[in-house]
Amino acid sequence: MLKFLCIKVDVRIIAATHRDLPTLIAEGRFREDLYYRLAQFPIELPPLRQRVGDIEILARHFSDKACQHSQRDPVQWSRAAVTALSGYAFPGNVRQLKGFVERAVLLCEDGELKPEHFPIPANPISNPTCLSLRERIEQFERDVLLECLRDCNGNRSRAARTLGVSRRTLLYRLAHLKIGAAHGRPD
Missing domain, CATH: 1.10.8.60 (Helicase, Ruva Protein; domain 3)
Structure with a gap:
């Protein structure tokens, strides 16, 4: 006779990726519900x-x-x-x-x-300060946004006007670059 036993378990999952999951979700290549289950406590670890x-x-x-x-x-x-x-x-x-x-x-x-x-090539292809084009653009954008938020005392609506973008676009870019609420204040 076959018996089944149910055992409750408490599971924590740590997942890592180098992919831009929000973009993959928008393209229909990653499940949105899975993303929100995994993204409860995101930790960004640079290369x-x-x-x-x-x-x-x-x-x-x-x-x-x-x-x-x-x-x-x-x-x-x-x-x-x-x-x-x-x-x-x-x-x-x-x-x-x-x-x-x-x-x-x-x-x-x-x-x-x-x-x-150490098996390090004599002429390394890149050095630690050499970032990819995407990384350079994101770093530049991050610096500009943080400077603008500082100049606007954290007021995101004013920062959006200063930058000539909609508030929604600014909020999207801040979220994409993982610039948190600590760098702004509610408008």
């Missing part, structure tokens, strides 16, 4: 190339873990190795950094990580 200061911290963490895993003494970091990593854009993001560091720990025989231990 590693925009967080250059995190590279050394993460790299040291990954090297410590790799040394523990391989049961060896912790390695030291040469300044040149840190500089080399910080000058690379990491298109593969944190996973790529982790892979680079794990490989370097395996190759390191004298206890000090040096640039030659």
Whole structure:
């Protein structure tokens, strides 16, 4: 005899994407109801190339873990190795950094990580300050909107008039760029 047992569970889901989900919803390529279920508490984490200061911290963490895993003494970091990593854009993001560091720990025989231990191209395609066109445009737009909101003391209606756009357009752009209510006040 087959019996069924119902068990209540409390589930939290963490989902990540690099896609613009509101645009995909508008195009009918992502379910709107699913988006609102997933977007209860959004966290925006910029790519590693925009967080250059995190590279050394993460790299040291990954090297410590790799040394523990391989049961060896912790390695030291040469300044040149840190500089080399910080000058690379990491298109593969944190996973790529982790892979680079794990490989370097395996190759390191004298206890000090040096640039030659890392598979960084001699002429990196981009550097950490080199953003894509879309990222540059969004950063410029963000700066303009924040400056205008500051000049208008957070009054969004006045900011929209100053910028020559409708209030609705301004609110849409603020939401798209994730500029929250802390940068404005109710009109």
